[in-house]
Amino acid sequence: MNPLKPGRRTRLSTLRRAGTCALAALGLFAAAPAAHAVPSFARQTGADCASCHVGAFGPQLTPYGIKFKLGGYTETDGKEGKVPLSAMIVGSYTQTKKNQAERPAENASVNKNLALDEVSLFLAGRLTEKIGAFIQATYDGVGRSSALDQVDIRAAHTLEIAGKETIVGLSLNNNPGVQDPFSTMPVWGFPYTSSALGFGLGGAGTMINGGLEQRVAGLSAYTFWNNLLYAELGTYRSLSPSMQSKLGAGRADDPGRLGGGTNYWRLAVFQDLKKQAFNVGMFGFNTTVQPDRNAPGSNKFNDLGVDASYQFLGTRKHVGTVNTSFIRERQTLNQLFDAGESANLKGRLNEFKLNASYHYDQTWGATIGRFLTTGTSDAIVYDGFAKGSPNSSGYIVQGDFTPWGKDASWGTPWANLRLGAQYTMYTKYNGAKTDYDGNGRNAKDNNTLFLFAWTSF
Amino acid sequence: MKGATMKPGIRLKPALLFALLAVSLSFQARAAGNVEAGKDVFATECAECHSVREGKNKKGPSMFAVVGRKAASIADATYSDPLKASGITWTPDRLDAYITAPKKLVPGGKMKYDGLASATERADLLAYLATLH
Numbered sequence: 001m002n003p004l005k006p007g008r009r010t011r012l013s014t015l016r017r018a019g020t021c022a023l024a025a026l027g028l029f030a031a032a033p034a035a036h037a038v039p040s041f042a043r044q045t046g047a048d049c050a051s052c053h054v055g056a057f058g059p060q061l062t063p064y065g066i067k068f069k070l071g072g073y074t075e076t077d078g079k080e081g082k083v084p085l086s087a088m089i090v091g092s093y094t095q096t097k098k099n100q101a102e103r104p105a106e107n108a109s110v111n112k113n114l115a116l117d118e119v120s121l122f123l124a125g126r127l128t129e130k131i132g133a134f135i136q137a138t139y140d141g142v143g144r145s146s147a148l149d150q151v152d153i154r155a156a157h158t159l160e161i162a163g164k165e166t167i168v169g170l171s172l173n174n175n176p177g178v179q180d181p182f183s184t185m186p187v188w189g190f191p192y193t194s195s196a197l198g199f200g201l202g203g204a205g206t207m208i209n210g211g212l213e214q215r216v217a218g219l220s221a222y223t224f225w226n227n228l229l230y231a232e233l234g235t236y237r238s239l240s241p242s243m244q245s246k247l248g249a250g251r252a253d254d255p256g257r258l259g260g261g262t263n264y265w266r267l268a269v270f271q272d273l274k275k276q277a278f279n280v281g282m283f284g285f286n287t288t289v290q291p292d293r294n295a296p297g298s299n300k301f302n303d304l305g306v307d308a309s310y311q312f313l314g315t316r317k318h319v320g321t322v323n324t325s326f327i328r329e330r331q332t333l334n335q336l337f338d339a340g341e342s343a344n345l346k347g348r349l350n351e352f353k354l355n356a357s358y359h360y361d362q363t364w365g366a367t368i369g370r371f372l373t374t375g376t377s378d379a380i381v382y383d384g385f386a387k388g389s390p391n392s393s394g395y396i397v398q399g400d401f402t403p404w405g406k407d408a409s410w411g412t413p414w415a416n417l418r419l420g421a422q423y424t425m426y427t428k429y430n431g432a433k434t435d436y437d438g439n440g441r442n443a444k445d446n447n448t449l450f451l452f453a454w455t456s457f
Numbered sequence: 458m459k460g461a462t463m464k465p466g467i468r469l470k471p472a473l474l475f476a477l478l479a480v481s482l483s484f485q486a487r488a489a490g491n492v493e494a495g496k497d498v499f500a501t502e503c504a505e506c507h508s509v510r511e512g513k514n515k516k517g518p519s520m521f522a523v524v525g526r527k528a529a530s531i532a533d534a535t536y537s538d539p540l541k542a543s544g545i546t547w548t549p550d551r552l553d554a555y556i557t558a559p560k561k562l563v564p565g566g567k568m569k570y571d572g573l574a575s576a577t578e579r580a581d582l583l584a585y586l587a588t589l590h
């Protein structure tokens with residue numbers, strides 16, 4: 001379970017109280033990506049954080065970081081005896097333009113919240129010559145619980161195909177997209193961290209946007225040919241409720257059983273020109289979810305995405321990036337419709353993201369992002385949204401400071417720190433710009449200032 | 458070179474000085490430009506795998522004092538067998554050949570770098586590498 005999931009608890013509990021589990025059943029919660037930066041990788045490789053991460057702090061990967069991940073986290077500086085353990089702490093302050101209608105979490109107040117967002121332990125690094133892992137266990141200081149967080153265990157082998165270097169690998173993971181090396185999918189896209197006590201990117205999210213995270217197990221096979229073509233195909237199974245409970249995610253929010261045909265695929269073209277790099281790609285996630293494991297009936301989700309990113313790297317003094325993605329989800333809600341928990345049998349949900357960043361000297365960073373969620377209205381599924389519309393949109397600006405993480409920095413490779421200020425402006429929230437909740441609350445009342453200190457060692 | 462020559466010397470001084478200054482400035486400018494440009498080339502092309510700090514190995518060995526060094530001679534770096542067996546000494550000439558096409562100079566080596574095509578960039582880079590001791 002990912003504590004950095006804005007407003008999840010709030011919406012879930014409000015919706016539960018409002019008497020519908022439809023959203024929960026759909027997994028239609030927008031998720032924010034988790035925060036990741038692990039110095040154990042730096043200790044293992046001898047590389048500084050800045051080699052793999054734009055702005056010297058995770059998670060946005062440079063071409064070198066992309067190759068490290070696809071190489072199965074196994075690359076080293078050749079020295080033995082590295083311990084693949086890291087830790088991370090995120091603390092924050094959240095202030096919304098107007099007080100929230102309800103406390104966003106049990107231990108929080110309606111505004112101006114200081115929080116210990118997350119304390120994580122990572123097993124991250126090389127386990128054998130060809131096997132590496134990225135396993136995160138997180139204590140969520142907002143929800144006050146611990147759980148297994150992101151998991152990506154990889155095996156990778158390098159060979160030659162058509163005279164070109166080719167990586168073939170496997171990933172065993174617990175969240176569709178967590179294994180992806182590009183910074184465009186929901187799991188790893190901007191914003192890289194956001195308030196657990198704010199409003200996220202709105203109340204609705206696609207399946208691949210965290211709808212199943214940490215509640216499934218997937219295996220995929222991938223290949224990366226000639227540092228140019230990337231292809232991946234995989235499948236997912238749901239974890240049993242008791243397993244979810246054992247791993248700390250709890251059984252209450254079990255999304256249900258995934259159908260046997262669940263598949264995940266990814267194609268991308270990548271070019272590392274050293275001074276700059278880009279990738280363009282497509283991805284898909286197709287599944288059926290049977291919400292009640294003891295009763296037949298399931299809902300179908302077909303997510304299709306296109307994405308692209310560009311990085312200007314130069315001498316690494318001035319680094320600029322642009323990332324974009326568009327996800328289109330088609331929903332066929334047989335079970336919900338039959339149960340009277342959705343007004344439409346078919347629905348759509350689209351998510352668009354575009355963001356651009358600039359980093360100076362791998363230390364000072366500025367990012368601006370646009371997000372736009374649109375979809376078919378459904379008065380039952382999106383109960384509590386204005387006119388049953390899932391639409392939300394807005395802008396995010398962030399400034400950050402990362403003093404360390406460079407080759408000769410203090411603390412390298414033992415510690416790194418990012419201090420950031422993020423402001424999210426909503427132009428539309430849960431269906432409307434004004435009075436979206438029927439109580440006179442406007443989208444912009446949710447505007448959120450999020451100050452964070454994110455450290456890892 | 459005293460007495461008689463002093464006077465013309467003194468008379469010539471401003472012009473001479475100016476000429477010397479101009480020559481040395483242009484020389485310095487070029488040399489400094491090369492090294493500076495080479496530092497940038499290194500940052501772009503090599504730094505993710507190589508550090509210039511003494512004793513600091515990344516995926517590839519430290520580039521500290523690499524010019525004139527015997528190949529595969531850093532004790533705690535890991536090298537491929539072909540590089541170890543190559544018998545190369547990293548003269549500017551050999552370095553240039555290696556950076557142009559690593560796989561050609563050391564077939565089977567493990568430096569995963571495609572090569573730097575630009576001769577100017579290589580010259581700048583070599584000028585920079587030469588300053589690392």
